[in-house]
């Protein structure tokens with residue numbers, strides 16, 4: 174009994190003490206909740222451990238895993254020590270074994286530039302000589318860019334889209350894109366580099382490749398067969414070239430570098446903050462000028478079509494920033510807690526945040542609302558070679574690797590019976606025509622609610638909830654039947670379509686391209702029968718082909 178009373182008194186005293194401590198030191202408790210993780214520092218010890226892990230994979234001829242470990246090791250290598258040189262030399266050995274002789278030579282040069290021990294230069298020189306002798310041995314004809322080229326001359330103002338595309342505006346559709354020329358199935362109408370894109374390191378919503386940040390360029394999202402160079406300061410960003418490194422540093426990485434760990438685990442916060450950093454750099458770091466510029470141009474609706482091709486790069490970026498902030502925004506209210514936490518602890522931006530918090534919050538809130546309707550997923554194929562007996566599943570063709578803000582694609586409206594397919598090659602977003610489009614007609618993407626996969630009520634509810642418009646596309650207005658109610662009209666074509674669908678992923682690249690072209694022709698010639706099961710099959714087949722063809726040309730064993 175006595176014990177019980179003592180224990181109750183004790184627990185009361187502990188609670189009282191905690192309350193006193195919390196209230197007297199609440200300032201510090203608050204600070205503790207607010208603190209952020211700064212990016213992990215370089216460490217030769219860690220670099221050495223990772224290199225050793227890479228060597229184990231190299232010996233087992235698991236080159237993909239070896240390169241990943243070497244990349245991580247490079248990121249941790251301290252500046253001006255021999256560690257980086259040793260890793261570059263090891264990477265050159267992997268590329269030599271893979272018969273990628275240009276990459277092997279490039280890595281030998283990098284090793285020499287990064288303090289690789291001079292006494293061992295001889296080993297590298299011998300490898301370089303062999304590379305030069307064996308160069309040309311490897312077939313690189315399977316480059317996806319052979320197929321992904323604009324079908325028509327480029328638009329003068331927007332050079333990455335076909336010149337037949339025009340921007341229109343109407344009460345019903347808002348801004349939208351039409352063609353002033355009939356378009357055929359298979360036509361490539363845009364190849365867009367996102368204005369800003371971020372690599373995902375993890376995501377609650379989609380599966381992201383492991384160690385994604387050591388697989389692709391942090392700036393343009395290219396994979397470069399893992400031949401990347403590290404940021405010289407942080408351990409969480411790699412680049413496909415010196416140019417990408419410098420561009421990224423100039424545009425945003427100088428602000429991201431100290432807080433990369435925090436950004437990479439922050440999901441969609443990352444892209445909103447990156448856009449804010451780009452805005453800041455575009456105005457030479459002056460938040461006052463950013464505020465003035467957006468204040469003055471607030472009511473000036475701008476699109477990518479307003480970018481003046483003869484203007485300076487900085488002028489173009491100002492217009493592009495206005496085009497981003499002119500995109501449609503949702504009405505949701507986003508929590509800016511995480512953004513604020515990062516900025517208020519940022520070693521360079523603390524005071525900017527303190528004195529301009531109101532403007533920064535309203536600017537970031539706007540970006541979050543825009544991202545809700547307009548940011549696109551960026552996809553990439555796995556870089557790792559599969560085992561022969563492992564069947565390729567359509568869902569595995571491309572994985573989510575990043576998020577991007579796209580100035581042109583964000584002007585393309587939705588239809589449940591879309592006439593465009595979207596695919597991604599090396600971080601660029603490509604639109605390919607998948608149904609004939611007559612002169613003057615609108616181009617439509619599909620916001621994930623295709624009539625072949627979902628019934629009308631379900632599609633309409635989702636579109637209204639996520640994008641706020643009542644869809645009355647052809648499929649919704651004419652009540653297109655969804656499978657299994659969808660019937661066939663031409664049994665011969667149905668047989669062809671089924672066979673093409675079965676074999677498109679297993680044919681060698683060249684043969685697959687021929688089959689794809691046959692499918693495009695069949696879709697073009699039989700469009701009058703739309704909708705029917707055989708044409709829907711053909712569309713699924715070309716979609717699969719485009720995803721598969723967009724995968725990296727060189728896979729790593």
Ligand SMILES: C[S@@+](CC[C@H](N)C(=O)[O-])C[C@H]1O[C@@H](n2cnc3c(N)ncnc32)[C@H](O)[C@@H]1O
Pocket residue numbers: 345346347348349500501546547582583584585586587588640641642643644645646
């Ligand atoms: C990515 S934006 C497309 C461009 C947009 N129309 C504009 O003016 O900026 C997406 C928004 O466009 C509108 N939208 C897209 N497809 C539509 C359609 N089929 N009918 C009506 N509005 C549509 C919706 O408001 C949607 O939230």
